[in-house]
Amino acid sequence: MAALSQQKVNDVVKHYRPARQFPGSTRSDGDESRVTSLDFDDAGEFLVAASDDDTMQVYDIKEGKRTKVIPSKKYGIHLARFTHHPRNVLFASTKQEDSLRLLELHNESFVRYFTAHTAQVTCIALSPGGDQFLSCGNDDMVCLWDLNSRSPQGKLKLVTPYLAAYDPSANVMAIASQTTSSVLMYDVRNFDKAPFETFDMAQAEERYTPTTKGRLWTKLEFSNDGKSMLLGTDYHGHFVLDAFDGSVKSFLTGKTSGTGRAAPISTSGKPLGQGDACFTQDGRYVIGGAGDQSELLVWDTQSATGGRQEPTANLASRGIKSAVVQCNPRFNMLATADSKVCMWLPGDQIKNPEL
Template identity: 60%
Template sequence: MTEGQSTPQLASATQAPLRSQKVTETAPFYRPNKGFFPCKKEPSKFVTSLDFDDQGDYLVGAGNDESIHTYDVKEGKFNKTVASKKYGVHLARFTHHSRQVLHGSTKVDNNLRLLDLHNESYVRYFAGVGDQVTCLALSPASDAFVSCSKDDTVTIWDLNSRNPQGKLKVATPYLSAFDNSGAVIAIASQSTSVVLLYDFRNFDKAPFSTFDLAPWEERYTPSTRGRAWTRLEFSNDGKSLLLGTDYHGHYVLDAYEGTVKAFLAGKGGPSGRAAPVSTTGKPLGQGDACFSPDGRFVVGGNGDQPNMLMWDINQASEGDPLIQPTYKLPYSKPTAMVEWNPRYNMIASADKEIVFWVPEDSSKSSEK
């Protein structure tokens, strides 16, 4: 599968009949539909982040090739590349406007930058970040966003102002996530093995909940306790919280109680990415797992092995939350990161190649 290959366009996957199908009906049938190679000519270059806009119409990918690449989802085609050779780029995130992308810097300084894709010019810089940014989380309800940094700070920002709105000091707060209402923000402190929940309106107050993952790490990930956390994400219904790890598997927590609802085992090894902090020279990433829009499934990479994995959280029992992959989605290469489209039955994955996945006709798949 190569860029420009004659493959079905994704428009068929966004038409009303298929879009209205439940995830449970399409989950086993996702297959690679189209691939793009933004880093093909540079062996040491990789895609380091993926993000869909609010409507699911566009995908933005950033890479350590110091460029931003955008794609039209409905047409299934590459859109444009915007270079950021001077500052570098990581964690490219759409704002609530599909023509604006916020991203971190990897060179010169640690400032955040708001890019207008149409004009290919910067709208605003956000200065005052003390070290490399490890996570960017945008509020679904406003223009507020949060950055986490290697200097152990969490900073509150507003897209309309270049100055910080607030700052919090936490040990290794490398990951953060808003819930679907924008009222709650979770911060993962991997060195202390806790996830902290804050009322975003009273961010300067103590967290209202603290989830201690240490006992669960002793049970499921003892050799990597307090490290190798790669992803933090609320499910759309606000009931679950995904904590991804780099090697053994992923935790799905009850977002109210903090108990482990499921431990997703079965990965074939580490992803080969340093997420969110690189100490070994490995390329950065943003975690290789994410929720389905209905919150029932998690899709993720298979470590350094081919195929993608999908877990049905409902298969976990109260007595034993450990579950193996429900489905293996065939693919010939490893997957270092993955994002599920918020509006359409479509998944994007990446390593060196960005791949669009859509469900095949289930009747055709059963005949194979």
């Protein structure tokens, strides 16, 4: 596809272009399948995508090709996440039961099952510091796990705790409760204690997202420098918060509609998703979809003024819709997906675009 670049993000972020797109598939009901989640491994060399046709696809980034399609017809698959162990992927079941499954990609065999949730898992967050991970569910449960044990190390019963994230130090975890308009901050070492801080989002929602208050939260993510948090929504835009006091640094505008996805849960039959925005690897920019428009939006968080913030760049996507967006943690490339997976590179790195 091209040699992967590690230039400063600031030098390339406004020049991303679609480089290669991969065909989707057709579900058993005849409809086109939808990609529901994307994730890169720690080294940025592989990408895993989960689709609602009950398959997992693995892509080699340096080669620019799809290397595996792994079916999970019996259990379904969503929120596929690389662990820190090479070639191991954790994912949530969507059929029969609501367990989590750890898959070894080389042998395509299951290493372990994790059973505690009694409803659809809505988020999986891997600790950046080791084998711990968090899962949230539509059963109002948050579970803290270790990859080496089938049983959770701890549980929290909260109101709609659908999204969670670790900070880069792995010492703090944030849990977003959309119906209470709050983000709860916990010390990982005192998981069973009350949150040490609660960020009340009610006034911010009343100001920026009044018609969807208490719903349509799709993404919770810390920036890699630990200073900011991204709280994505599916319609009006996205909140960038100060990770220490919860104040709104900016509200990212520019979206024209929702993604058509039911992140983090589906009650209307819409395809699932994981949100359509994320931080770049330097923590400075947020890249996200524009809704129905065929483009990606780029926001420079260093330009935040505490109010609404328009995009600093619009990236033409040649008609490719971006319902799921994920940035590579190591290289200057990103992936988007709707029915197809698309890899993006800075324009001067694209030698032979295949679209």
